[in-house]
Amino acid sequence: MNMRAALLNNLKGFDAATLKQTIDDGIQSQEETILVGLGVLFEEYYRSLDDNSKMNFLQNLSSLL
Numbered sequence: 001m002n003m004r005a006a007l008l009n010n011l012k013g014f015d016a017a018t019l020k021q022t023i024d025d026g027i028q029s030q031e032e033t034i035l036v037g038l039g040v041l042f043e044e045y046y047r048s049l050d051d052n053s054k055m056n057f058l059q060n061l062s063s064l065l
Contacts, residue, residue, distance in 0.1 A: 003036065003040070004040050004043075007036075007037050007040045007041075008040065008044070011041075023038070023041075026038070
C-alpha cells in the first residue's frame with residue numbers, strides 16, 4: 001500500500017471534529033512529516049472541486065502568500 005492510500009485509509013470514517021483535531025495536533029507538533037499528510041488531504045480536496053471552486057480556493061490561497 002502506498003503512502004497516499006495508507007493515509008486515506010487511516011483517516012477513513014473520521015468526522016469533521018476528529019479530522020480537525022488530527023490536523024491541529026499535527027500542525028502543533030511542528031513535525032515536518034505532517035506536511036506529507038496535509039499534502040495528500042490538499043490533493044484530495046483540490047481534485048474534488050469544480051473549476052469555479054478551484055479558482056476561488058486558489059484566490060484564497062494566493063492572498064495568504
